[in-house]
Amino acid sequence: MLSFNGVRLAFADGVVLDQIDLEVRAGELVVLIGRSGCGKTTLLRLAAGTEQPSAGTLRNGFANASMVFQEPRLLPWADARDNAAFGLKARGDARAERHATAADILTRFGFSECDLGKRPAALSGGMQQRVAIARALAVAPDLVLMDEPFSALDVGLRQELQALVRREVERAGTAVLFVTHDLAEAVRLADRIVVLSPRPSRVVAEVSQAPASDPGDIYEAAAALMRRPEVAAALAAPLRPIRAAVTPSPMAEVAPAAGE
Numbered sequence: 001m002l003s004f005n006g007v008r009l010a011f012a013d014g015v016v017l018d019q020i021d022l023e024v025r026a027g028e029l030v031v032l033i034g035r036s037g038c039g040k041t042t043l044l045r046l047a048a049g050t051e052q053p054s055a056g057t058l059r060n061g062f063a064n065a066s067m068v069f070q071e072p073r074l075l076p077w078a079d080a081r082d083n084a085a086f087g088l089k090a091r092g093d094a095r096a097e098r099h100a101t102a103a104d105i106l107t108r109f110g111f112s113e114c115d116l117g118k119r120p121a122a123l124s125g126g127m128q129q130r131v132a133i134a135r136a137l138a139v140a141p142d143l144v145l146m147d148e149p150f151s152a153l154d155v156g157l158r159q160e161l162q163a164l165v166r167r168e169v170e171r172a173g174t175a176v177l178f179v180t181h182d183l184a185e186a187v188r189l190a191d192r193i194v195v196l197s198p199r200p201s202r203v204v205a206e207v208s209q210a211p212a213s214d215p216g217d218i219y220e221a222a223a224a225l226m227r228r229p230e231v232a233a234a235l236a237a238p239l240r241p242i243r244a245a246v247t248p249s250p251m252a253e254v255a256p257a258a259g260e
């Protein structure tokens with residue numbers, strides 16, 4: 001289990017994370033959602049051990065964590081199979097064995113024999129991110145930390161990869177801490193959604209749910225979350241007054257201009 005108890009992290013210019021209580025249990029997919037700059041990546045870096053808390057307690061009982069970033073971060077000179085096998089090579093697996101593991105995962109992810117031998121420049125963005133996910137899963141992690149891995153992809157591709165991640169982690173029983181600022185993505189993926197406030201960031205809501213795949217269910221679940229005032233306050237962009245030239249905008253009624 002990964003657990004944050006009263007964790008605070010301050011940099012020279014101020015507090016980023018404050019009083020963070022959070023748990024990720026074995027086999028659970030937890031989605032952390034919050035506005036840009038609230039400290040989501042910083043929290044993942046704490047989980048990865050590359051930052052230390054300024055106060056509070058952080059315990060990581062997982063033995064083997066891997067990470068997926070927003071950009072695929074592949075070796076440009078290596079083909080898809082070698083990129084996916086990178087972590088296996090680093091831990092000393094024999095070439096034939098690591099190639100077999102990498103090829104097995106990439107084939108499950110839709111790669112043909114020919115695709116396995118392509119370098120990143122010859123792969124689409126979606127295929128490159130599949131290789132990055134394969135690289136993270138190849139080492140049979142018990143925890144995967146995912147930092148907005150699909151935010152650069154178009155909607156259709158994003159949904160495909162969300163389904164792929166959900167299927168793969170269920171298959172292997174891997175725990176995941178997944179960061180996003182997309183509420184629909186959170187609803188599609190999560191066993192539990194944790195909402196962070198803007199900086200200094202705190203957990204303002206925590207919701208257990210069943211991952212949704214039907215568009216109507218996703219819309220309903222996202223709307224139900226946004227009806228909670230603490231979630232709306234944490235996630236909604238600050239309303240700016242809209243001054244309509246001719247017809248008063250309905251938005252202007254809910255967001256009066258400063259001083260009005």
Ligand SMILES: Nc1ncnc2c1ncn2[C@@H]1O[C@H](COP(=O)(O)OP(=O)(O)OP(=O)(O)O)[C@@H](O)[C@H]1O
Nearest residue numbers: 011012016034035036037038039040041042043181
């Ligand atoms: N090493 C550091 N030193 C000083 N400030 C830092 C450091 N790392 C992060 N920060 C600050 O912490 C805040 C949170 O950054 P972080 O990247 O974690 O946010 P985020 O929620 O992941 O944002 P986004 O959704 O845009 O990726 C930012 O104000 C950032 O400038």
